Amino acid sequence: MKDPLMSRYTPSEIEPRWQAAWTEAETFVATREGDKPKYYVLEMFPYPSGRIHIGHVRNYTMGDVIARYKKATGHNVLHPMGFDAFGMPAENAAMASGGHPKDWTYGNIDTMVGQMKPLGFGLDWSRMFATCDPEYYGQQQALFLDFLDAGLVYRKNAVVNWDPVDMTVLANEQVIDGKGWRSGAEVERRELTQWFFKISDMADELLEAIDGLDDWPAKVKLMQANWIGRSRGLQFAFSTVDAPEGFDRIEVYTTRPDTLMGASFVGISPDHPLARHLERHDPDVAAFCAEARRGGTTEEALEKAEKLGRDTGIRVRHPFDTSWELPVYIANFILMDYGTGAIFGCPAHDQRDLDFARKYDLPVVSTFVPADADAHTRPEDGGGAYVPPKGDIVDYVNGLRAKGQMTGEVAVEQAIALCEENGVGQGVTKFRLRDWGLSRQRYWGCPIPVVHCDSCGVVPEKKENLPVRLPDDVSFDVPGNPLDRHPTWRDTSCPKCGAAARRETDTMDTFVDSSWYFARFTAPHAATPTDPEAAAYWMNVDQYIGGIEHAILHLLYSRFFARAMIATGHLPETAKEPFNALFTQGMVTHAIYQTRRPDGRPVYHYPEAVELRDGEAVLKEDGTRVEVIPSAKMSKSKNNVVDPADIISRYGADTARWFVLSDSPPERDVEWTASGADATHKHLARVYRIASEVSDAPEAGPNGADEALLKAMHKCIFEVTQGIESFGFNAAIAKLYAFTATLQKSDAGREAKRQAARTLAQLMAPMTPHLSEEIWHMLGGEGLLAEQPWPTADEAMLVDDSVTLPIQINGKRRSEITVAKDLAKDAVEALVLEDAAVQKALDGGAPKKLIVVPGRIVNVVV
RNA sequence: GCCGGUGUGGCGGAAUGGUAGACGCAGCGGAUUCAAAAUCCGCCGGGGGCGACCCCGUGGGGGUUCGAGUCCCCCCACCGGCACCA
Numbered sequence: 001m002k003d004p005l006m007s008r009y010t011p012s013e014i015e016p017r018w019q020a021a022w023t024e025a026e027t028f029v030a031t032r033e034g035d036k037p038k039y040y041v042l043e044m045f046p047y048p049s050g051r052i053h054i055g056h057v058r059n060y061t062m063g064d065v066i067a068r069y070k071k072a073t074g075h076n077v078l079h080p081m082g083f084d085a086f087g088m089p090a091e092n093a094a095m096a097s098g099g100h101p102k103d104w105t106y107g108n109i110d111t112m113v114g115q116m117k118p119l120g121f122g123l124d125w126s127r128m129f130a131t132c133d134p135e136y137y138g139q140q141q142a143l144f145l146d147f148l149d150a151g152l153v154y155r156k157n158a159v160v161n162w163d164p165v166d167m168t169v170l171a172n173e174q175v176i177d178g179k180g181w182r183s184g185a186e187v188e189r190r191e192l193t194q195w196f197f198k199i200s201d202m203a204d205e206l207l208e209a210i211d212g213l214d215d216w217p218a219k220v221k222l223m224q225a226n227w228i229g230r231s232r233g234l235q236f237a238f239s240t241v242d243a244p245e246g247f248d249r250i251e252v253y254t255t256r257p258d259t260l261m262g263a264s265f266v267g268i269s270p271d272h273p274l275a276r277h278l279e280r281h282d283p284d285v286a287a288f289c290a291e292a293r294r295g296g297t298t299e300e301a302l303e304k305a306e307k308l309g310r311d312t313g314i315r316v317r318h319p320f321d322t323s324w325e326l327p328v329y330i331a332n333f334i335l336m337d338y339g340t341g342a343i344f345g346c347p348a349h350d351q352r353d354l355d356f357a358r359k360y361d362l363p364v365v366s367t368f369v370p371a372d373a374d375a376h377t378r379p380e381d382g383g384g385a386y387v388p389p390k391g392d393i394v395d396y397v398n399g400l401r402a403k404g405q406m407t408g409e410v411a412v413e414q415a416i417a418l419c420e421e422n423g424v425g426q427g428v429t430k431f432r433l434r435d436w437g438l439s440r441q442r443y444w445g446c447p448i449p450v451v452h453c454d455s456c457g458v459v460p461e462k463k464e465n466l467p468v469r470l471p472d473d474v475s476f477d478v479p480g481n482p483l484d485r486h487p488t489w490r491d492t493s494c495p496k497c498g499a500a501a502r503r504e505t506d507t508m509d510t511f512v513d514s515s516w517y518f519a520r521f522t523a524p525h526a527a528t529p530t531d532p533e534a535a536a537y538w539m540n541v542d543q544y545i546g547g548i549e550h551a552i553l554h555l556l557y558s559r560f561f562a563r564a565m566i567a568t569g570h571l572p573e574t575a576k577e578p579f580n581a582l583f584t585q586g587m588v589t590h591a592i593y594q595t596r597r598p599d600g601r602p603v604y605h606y607p608e609a610v611e612l613r614d615g616e617a618v619l620k621e622d623g624t625r626v627e628v629i630p631s632a633k634m635s636k637s638k639n640n641v642v643d644p645a646d647i648i649s650r651y652g653a654d655t656a657r658w659f660v661l662s663d664s665p666p667e668r669d670v671e672w673t674a675s676g677a678d679a680t681h682k683h684l685a686r687v688y689r690i691a692s693e694v695s696d697a698p699e700a701g702p703n704g705a706d707e708a709l710l711k712a713m714h715k716c717i718f719e720v721t722q723g724i725e726s727f728g729f730n731a732a733i734a735k736l737y738a739f740t741a742t743l744q745k746s747d748a749g750r751e752a753k754r755q756a757a758r759t760l761a762q763l764m765a766p767m768t769p770h771l772s773e774e775i776w777h778m779l780g781g782e783g784l785l786a787e788q789p790w791p792t793a794d795e796a797m798l799v800d801d802s803v804t805l806p807i808q809i810n811g812k813r814r815s816e817i818t819v820a821k822d823l824a825k826d827a828v829e830a831l832v833l834e835d836a837a838v839q840k841a842l843d844g845g846a847p848k849k850l851i852v853v854p855g856r857i858v859n860v861v862v
Numbered sequence: 863g864c865c866g867g868u869g870u871g872g873c874g875g876a877a878u879g880g881u882a883g884a885c886g887c888a889g890c891g892g893a894u895u896c897a898a899a900a901u902c903c904g905c906c907g908g909g910g911g912c913g914a915c916c917c918c919g920u921g922g923g924g925g926u927u928c929g930a931g932u933c934c935c936c937c938c939a940c941c942g943g944c945a946c947c948a
Contacts, residue, residue: 219866223943226865233948254948267948307946333946343948351863352946387863432947551943612888630873663874663886671874675887683886686901734876734885741885744902806881811929813881851928857880861928 009688011652015770019120027786028067028122030078032537039075040538041067042518044546044554045082048108048130049089052115053634054588054642054672058660062585062729063545064121065661065766069724071122072765072790078538080521081116081123083109085130086137086445087510088166095476101444102472105132115645119653120769122786127524131513136520137446138467139529140512144449145460146568152198155458158437162190167480168441195448195506196435199560203228203431206559215581217667220551227552229432231255234416235340236425238266238316241325247274250316250328253339253430257419258411259346260400262367264357266316266328267309267343271336278312278330285310285330292332307356308332319424320400331356339430348378351385368394371405436557438509443474443482445507453494453501462495468503481505514554515561518544518578519571529570536572544579551584583727586669588660590640592629593617604639607674631671642672651681654768658684661729661767683737684771687760690744691775694753709748712739713756714797720763721793729767736764754779762791807832808859809841817858825852832858 022028032038043063046056060081067079083105090101109130116123129136147153162168165185199206207228210221234257237249250266268275270289279286288310309329318324326344333352334343347357348366357364364380371393379385388394390408401418402411416427439448447468449461461468471489474482483489483505494501516529522538523531562578565571571578593605610617610626617626634641647656659680664670716739723732743756758779765772765785776785800821805828807815815837819828829850832838838847841862849861 219943222866226944229947231947252948256948331946333948335947338947345948350948352948430947548942665875668868668875673874673887676874679887682900689901730874730885731876737885804881808881808929811880811927816881849928851880853880853929857929859880859928 009685009771011654011684011770012649014774015118015120015653018770018773019117021773021784022120022122022786025784025787027784028071028077028079028124029126030076030080030124030538032076034076036074036076038078038538039067039070039543040078040522040541041070041543042080042521042541042545044544044550045084045514045517046112047087047089048083048085048105048112050108050111052112052644054644054647054656054660055634056116057119057644057656058588058666058670059545059547059585060116060119060121061657061660061767062583062666062727063543064123064657064769065724065729066543066545067122068766068769068786069790071786072762072788074789077122078521079121079123080127080524081121081125082128082517082521082524083112083130083132084510084514084517085109085132086507086513088168088442088444090444091442091476098476100472100474102132105130105444118648119644119657122769127521129520129524131446131510131517132444134467134469135525136517137513139520139526140446140508140516141449141461141466141468142463143516143529143565143568143570144508145463145466146570147197147564148450148460150564150568152201152564152567153195153438154198155193155195157191158194158196161187164188166442192439194437194439196437197560197564199436199557200431200433202560202563203433204230204429205563206433206556207431209559209577213577213579213582216579217582217584220548220555220582220584223551224556227433227556231430231432232412232416233257233339233428233430234419234425235428236319236419238319238326238344240328241315241317243274243314244277247277247314250274250342251340252342252344253428254344256346256349256408256412257415257425258396258400258402258408259349259367260318260320260344260415261398262346262348262365263318263326263344264347264353264363264365265345265360266326267331267334267345267356268312268328269334269336269341270330270332272330272334272341274312274314274328275330285312288330292330307352307359309356309360311360319419319422327362329356329360338432347385348380349385349387351387354379354385365398367398367400368396368402368408368411371395436509436511436560438512439506440509441481441484441505442507443470443476445510446513447483448504448506448508450504451492451494451501452504453497453499455499456494456496456501458504459494459496459501465495483507511553511557515557516565518558519562519565519575530565532572535570535575539571539575539578541579543581543583545583545585547587548584555579555582583667585666586664587633588642588672589631589669590634590642590672592632592638592640593626594629595619595624595626604637606639631669647677651677652684652770654684654771655681658733658767662733664730666727666729683740684768686744687740687764688771688775690740691757691761691778694750694757694779705747706749706752709743709746709752709756711797711800712742712746713759714793715739716763717759717791718793718798721790724766733767736760739763759791761785762788803855805856805858807835807838808857809838810861811859814838814841821855825854828852828854828858832860 041063043059063079067077071077085105090105093099093104094101131137144153163185207225207230210225213221233253233255235251235253237251240248240250252266270292275289279289292308309331312328312330314328315325316328318326334341345353345356347354347362347364354364366378366380366386369378393405393407395405396402396411399411400415402414419425420427447470449466449468451459451461453459471486474486476482490502490505492501492503493499518541519530519535519539523534558578562571562575566573566576593607593610594602596602605619605626609620611620617628618624619626632638632640644656655677659677660670662680663676716735719735720732723729723735739760743760746753758776758781761772761775762785769786773785802818803821804816804818806813807817815835817831817835819831829852838860847860847862851859
């Protein structure tokens with residue numbers, strides 16, 4: 001008799017054993033062996049915040065499924081892991097608890113690696129690095145120097161977003177609703193000398209190349225295109241009347257030159273040189289400008305489209321009618337950053353301008369009207385601004401050259417042409433994308449490797465002096481940059497003249513760190529940023545997996561960096577687009593359980609404190625009804641966080657891995673439920689039990705059972721393979737459930753069952769590698785399953801001899817017939833007409849139409 | 863406001879224009895058990911009929927088609943991104 005203990009599924013015993021075996025065999029160490037094709041799969045590396053969460057588990061499990069599958073299909077796989085380890089939380093932690101950012105960061109990395117290893121990911125740990133390793137950031141400094149040399153980095157004075165809480169500069173992209181994206185503090189404007197990457201030089205190229213990213217989500221591509229924001233327009237100058245000296249022209253940029261005949265005012269930004277000039281001479285203007293600047297975008301909701309302007313008293317002449325004078329206003333809704341910081345307002349075709357015109361009693365003149373101008377109320381008669389898509393055909397009544405019906409696009413081009421002919425201005429293409437400011441006044445980042453010398457100016461550090469290391473002896477008892485107040489760190493000698501000089505104390509934006517780590521993984525310990533051979537072999541990343549939150553910044557910066565690294569010889573030309581395919585996965589969510597206090601404030605309860613009674617969620621303690629908010633983002637403050645460590649100790653890693661992939665498509669959110677995790681664990685235990693019982697099956701089963709089981713097996717191989725290839729992990733898992741049931745119920749003989757169970761283990765291996773490995777060995781499999789080739793489906797086993805065709809009558813299913821697979825169409829028709837349901841429907845008559853789709857369906861139209 | 867996306871049982875979700883609801887959860891019934899746990903078997907969109915069966919059903923309304931969850935048009939709701947970007 002079998003020992004019942006032998007058939008118990010014990011992940012806590014199985015999982016560490018196989019993890020050790022893989023490590024021992026160096027199964028997942030990436031090698032460039034033989035003539036196998038390479039495959040580079042990468043998940044966005046984590047920030048070492050302290051502990052991994054279940055979302056990481058899902059992210060890395062997806063990557064691991066791909067990695068293990070690709071290995072099994074004969075690829076040399078690179079699947080590395082590292083840490084995006086610089087950044088402000090480490091400094092914040094140091095400020096809060098007095099430790100050192102370095103200790104905090106490396107401590108967290110240790111913890112997280114300790115949490116990741118029990119999950120059994122097939123990662124090449126020998127390539128691990130953190131971006132705060134001097135070995136890594138030293139190479140980043142080398143890149144910076146090469147970029148500087150290539151003219152890809154420059155310094156300029158710039159008004160920057162100053163975060164008064166973090167005491168640091170933020171990129172435009174890092175300001176959300178006028179607040180710092182991390183601190184949430186109100187951002188102030190400050191002028192500083194900053195380092196910039198010339199990403200805007202590549203705006204056009206970065207935009208054009210989006211088209212070639214076939215395996216990127218359309219959504220991400222669109223977001224990037226919008227972010228780069230190319231626009232075609234006209235730039236021209238108004239000549240001024242009664243303007244101060246030096247301001248006899250005002251340059252404006254417009255994307256709608258076709259509306260020039262509808263212009264009624266000129267607006268300039270409060271930061272426009274003319275506004276700044278007026279400000280110095282007129283306290284009222286100064287007060288207005290100060291007020292306008294304060295608004296920013298923060299007050300958006302508050303101000304609720306409150307358009308404020310101030311007439312400067314200056315007038316400009318219309319370029320096509322010099323007797324026509326337009327007033328110049330300083331207006332709070334014009335940004336100095338975009339275009340020329342000055343516009344002409346056309347109230348009829350811009351809602352903002354219309355609001356403004358009505359407020360200040362300026363004329364409203366339509367230049368075009370809808371092509372089918374039926375019930376349209378013109379803006380001059382109190383209607384809203386008419387702003388159709390540029391591709392729509394409209395009727396030009398007062399266009400610039402344009403007459404009659406045409407699209408805005410055509411009219412714009414005509415207007416530009418006319419202006420150019422008359423020397424009024426020229427067509428220009430502008431981008432919304434700004435240069436990437438990378439200077440940060442922080443300690444915990446990659447030092448910018450330059451030296452400030454009184455006689456030589458800004459001098460790059462010599463490469464042989466890299467890395468410029470961060471000093472360890474710093475304190476965080478005062479806000480600001482500890483590098484600035486370090487007693488000796490700044491002191492150095494000029495690399496050019498040798499005189500005493502000062503180091504740059506700014507460090508780099510952490511987006512720099514993550515913009516090339518994928519390239520570094522190909523040769524993580526090379527003495528140069530990359531190793532040409534390794535980069536040529538492993539690049540590009542074949543499959544990149546990460547969150548949609550990185551759709552713009554990280555991915556755009558990485559695309560820029562790849563081009564910059566090619567320009568400086570650090571990557572091959574083919575690595576221009578470093579990520580061949582991108583997949584953005586959904587979150588893992590969890591219900592929130594809440595009750596309310598008498599004053600209505602919510603109280604959040606841990607899932608363990610809640611149970612179901614008669615279909616209602618109640619508190620275990622006293623039976624109080626609990627409000628359930630399903631599918632909520634996990635948050636510590638809402639008490640709905642699931643800790644992977646708890647799941648592993650309770651159910652094992654395989655259960656966690658299987659669950660996060662089941663139920664929902666990977667690009668969507670998945671809700672973690674205790675019952676689902678229980679069910680997964682039960683299922684895995686069932687698979688284990690079935691596998692251990694297979695040996696006991698009788699030698700030969702009843703007729704046909706073997707073939708039926710093997711057919712189901714080949715079908716399963718086919719479907720699971722397809723599921724993994726297409727990121728349909730949830731669908732693949734559904735097929736595995738079904739095949740498990742088939743195997744369990746099968747009357748097949750011992751050998752067929754053993755083969756089916758071994759194959760089941762193989763097909764499950766990308767998701768549940770430990771359980772699969774255990775079953776593989778239990779059933780006499782050779783070597784490590786993780787090193788076995790992927791099973792292939794036998795085409796011959798996928799087709800059935802007979803096929804069941806549903807019969808529809810007028811498109812509704814009414815009956816079915818089973819016929820030989822390749823039965824001729826007319827023979828099928830004859831059989832269909834004999835069918836009882838069809839006879840009844842025809843009632844003696846002939847069908848109007850009879851459609852036979854071979855192998856699929858039959859439709860009888862009566 | 864603009865740009866995307868989504869909408870299918872009590873729930874998560876399946877479905878190359880071809881039997882809607884695979885698979886899982888929850889629920890119900892049964893077997894096993896002294897009993898329970900565990901396990902196994904079955905049922906499980908709504909309505910009608912004793913029944914063979916019939917009617918309705920994929921957010922709403924139209925359309926294309928022999929046939930629509932799927933394609934087209936209009937509308938609604940929710941989610942996400944962007945935004946005084948000229």
